Amino acid sequence: MIRLNEISRVFTVGEEDVHALDRVTIDIAPGEYLAIMGPSGSGKSTLLNVIGLLDRPDYGEYYLDNVNTTELDDDRQAFIRRHRIGFVFQFFHLVPRLTATQNVELPLILAGVTPKERKERVKKALASMELTNRSDHRPDQLSGGQRQRVAIARAIIMEPGVILADEPTGNLDRTSGMEVMNILEGLNRKGITLIMVTHDPGLSKRAGRRIQMTDGRVSEDTGLR
Amino acid sequence: MLIAMSIGVASVIIFTSLGEGAKNYVTREFSSLGTNLLIILPGRSETTGGPPPLLGQNPRDLTLEDAIALTKSSHIRYVAPITVGSAPVSYGEKEREVIILGSTPNIFEVRQLSTAQGEFLPEGDPSKGAAMCVIGHKLKKELFGNITPLGEWVRIGDRRFRIIGVLAKKGQSLGMDMSDVVIIPVASAQALFNTSALFRVMVQASGNKSIEKAKESIIRIIRERHDNEDDITIITQDALLSTFDRILTTLTLSIAGVAAISLLVAGILIMNVMLIAVSQRRSEIGLLKSIGATNSQVLGLFLVESALLSFTGALLGIIVSFIVIWVFMRMVPAFPVTIPVWGVSAAVGIALSAGIVFGIMPARRASMLNPVDALSRR
Ligand SMILES: Nc1ncnc2c1ncn2[C@@H]1O[C@H](COP(=O)(O)OP(=O)(O)O)[C@@H](O)[C@H]1O
Ligand SMILES: [Mg+2]
Numbered sequence: 001m002i003r004l005n006e007i008s009r010v011f012t013v014g015e016e017d018v019h020a021l022d023r024v025t026i027d028i029a030p031g032e033y034l035a036i037m038g039p040s041g042s043g044k045s046t047l048l049n050v051i052g053l054l055d056r057p058d059y060g061e062y063y064l065d066n067v068n069t070t071e072l073d074d075d076r077q078a079f080i081r082r083h084r085i086g087f088v089f090q091f092f093h094l095v096p097r098l099t100a101t102q103n104v105e106l107p108l109i110l111a112g113v114t115p116k117e118r119k120e121r122v123k124k125a126l127a128s129m130e131l132t133n134r135s136d137h138r139p140d141q142l143s144g145g146q147r148q149r150v151a152i153a154r155a156i157i158m159e160p161g162v163i164l165a166d167e168p169t170g171n172l173d174r175t176s177g178m179e180v181m182n183i184l185e186g187l188n189r190k191g192i193t194l195i196m197v198t199h200d201p202g203l204s205k206r207a208g209r210r211i212q213m214t215d216g217r218v219s220e221d222t223g224l225r
Numbered sequence: 226m227l228i229a230m231s232i233g234v235a236s237v238i239i240f241t242s243l244g245e246g247a248k249n250y251v252t253r254e255f256s257s258l259g260t261n262l263l264i265i266l267p268g269r270s271e272t273t274g275g276p277p278p279l280l281g282q283n284p285r286d287l288t289l290e291d292a293i294a295l296t297k298s299s300h301i302r303y304v305a306p307i308t309v310g311s312a313p314v315s316y317g318e319k320e321r322e323v324i325i326l327g328s329t330p331n332i333f334e335v336r337q338l339s340t341a342q343g344e345f346l347p348e349g350d351p352s353k354g355a356a357m358c359v360i361g362h363k364l365k366k367e368l369f370g371n372i373t374p375l376g377e378w379v380r381i382g383d384r385r386f387r388i389i390g391v392l393a394k395k396g397q398s399l400g401m402d403m404s405d406v407v408i409i410p411v412a413s414a415q416a417l418f419n420t421s422a423l424f425r426v427m428v429q430a431s432g433n434k435s436i437e438k439a440k441e442s443i444i445r446i447i448r449e450r451h452d453n454e455d456d457i458t459i460i461t462q463d464a465l466l467s468t469f470d471r472i473l474t475t476l477t478l479s480i481a482g483v484a485a486i487s488l489l490v491a492g493i494l495i496m497n498v499m500l501i502a503v504s505q506r507r508s509e510i511g512l513l514k515s516i517g518a519t520n521s522q523v524l525g526l527f528l529v530e531s532a533l534l535s536f537t538g539a540l541l542g543i544i545v546s547f548i549v550i551w552v553f554m555r556m557v558p559a560f561p562v563t564i565p566v567w568g569v570s571a572a573v574g575i576a577l578s579a580g581i582v583f584g585i586m587p588a589r590r591a592s593m594l595n596p597v598d599a600l601s602r603r
């Protein structure tokens with residue numbers, strides 16, 4: 001359950017104030033599939049970062065599962081990120097020195113899971129992404145689609161309630177893009193809330209709910225009740 | 226950077242080892258001299274127990290008669306007057322320039338020498354010279370090879386001496402190679418070098434407790450003989466040893482200090498490397514935060530990394546220094562180098578603390594990175 005109430009995020013660039021988010025109010029129910037659309041610079045990524053607790057809003061409140069996250073300190077927020085939220089980025093953001101297995105293992109290490117359990121869970125996650133025979137490869141030995149699947153495996157390893165995907169297919173060819181979409185939508189069907197930023201109108205149509213951003217404001221919301 | 230760290234650690238270890246080695250060396254040299262020794266030098270030195278006055282203007286020579294007078298003291302067991310000079314020694318075709326020591330049989334006691342062949346100079350009136358000598362084993366090898374030289378006559382300067390003994394191998398002693406000398410009666414040496422002065426007189430006290438009494442009686446006897454002038458310097462073995470020890474400790478510590486500074490420099494280099502690493506790995510840090518790493522986890526990660534870096538450097542340094550010291554020991558086996566534990570632990574300790582202290586700043590910077598900024602730039 002995500003509730004954004006009058007969220008604003010203001011960046012000061014030089015003398016000017018840029019309102020990346022301007023009094024955004026959205027409720028997102030568990031299990032929803034939400035596509036965020038909008039031109040470049042309209043605040044899509046900033047919105048996703050606020051939802052993912054990577055960025056703090058300057059005004060407004062953000063309730064996640066009825067907890068006012070704006071009042072939490074950094075460590076509590078990190079804890080929520082670790083356990084409740086999975087990120088998938090346009091540029092994958094895998095650690096280049098580490099193998100697929102090790103990349104997927106990272107959140108478990110941060111959470112202090114025992115090596116034995118880590119091994120099992122990573123194996124399972126990679127298997128579900130059909131990457132078992134790539135588990136010892138480093139990112140530079142993987143294709144774009146494979147890399148994004150490793151990133152998704154990493155995002156779901158902690159069994160989060162929400163997956164935030166910022167243009168997850170933006171850096172992929174059509175076929176691997178579709179593959180990634182199918183995987184994400186499959187996760188959504190299992191009950192994970194999926195919030196995805198995309199430029200592609202075709203892709204956005206597949207979502208149950210679409211939000212259009214313009215200049216930091218929600219200009220259109222198909223799911224608004 | 227790793228190299229700077231290892232050089233720092235290596236130099237601390239090497240210098241402290243050499244320092245310890247020098248200390249051991251001096252200690253060994255002095256103990257090889259024999260015990261309860263006092264060395265009498267002509268001329269007055271300002272600092273008692275300090276280094277001998279090498280360029281002192283001698284107000285009055287120390288003579289053989291002075292030395293003989295000393296034997297009357299009950300606190301003194303042996304008196305070995307010493308005259309030193311260098312002269313060509315020849316046997317047949319072969320000739321070598323070696324150091325000639327003029328003394329009495331007591332020198333063998335005082336310097337703890339023994340013979341490999343033959344015997345020492347005979348007891349007798351020291352003021353009467355005899356044409357006999359004892360030679361070092363190296364000189365014996367050079368002049369005679371494997372032939373027994375006993376009873377042979379060698380020419381020293383313009384005089385002829387009969388060989389009655391060969392010294393046993395002993396190695397260095399007080400900077401003088403006792404294997405490459407000729408020992409002749411002191412009166413013969415004085416005649417050879419045409420002098421009545423003594424280079425020094427070595428005295429062995431009758432016991433450990435009588436060193437001070439021996440010193441007093443030496444001063445009294447010489448003062449009487451030198452018109453009430455205190456114109457000699459007496460060095461006791463203990464005083465000399467502790468002076469050397471002090472000097473060498475200071476030296477070792479100051480060199481170690483210099484090396485420690487180089488470790489600090491290495492620490493600063495580590496800081497730079499880590500700062501670069503932080504900026505190069507911004508997106509990695511952002512990623513770690515996005516998957517739920519707390520600030521302190523990121524901080525810890527980078528601290529561990531710089532500690533590992535400096536630890537690796539230190540390890541390399543230890544290996545390098547051990548190799549260097551090993552090679553040194555191979556090349557100069559006479560020099561007793563030992564690697565002091567405190568030197569190694571100080572070096573590693575300083576290296577690790579430098580790594581951690583100088584790692585704090587980059588690590589803090591990493592932990593404070595805004596994940597959004599860190600992720601957005603690629
Ligand atoms: N860290 C930042 N500093 C300054 N301005 C920023 C920062 N992040 C985003 N912005 C500005 O906020 C606005 C929204 O950015 P963003 O959310 O990245 O847009 P989108 O993802 O829709 O392209 C843009 O005008 C951008 O320039
Ligand atoms: Mg964006």
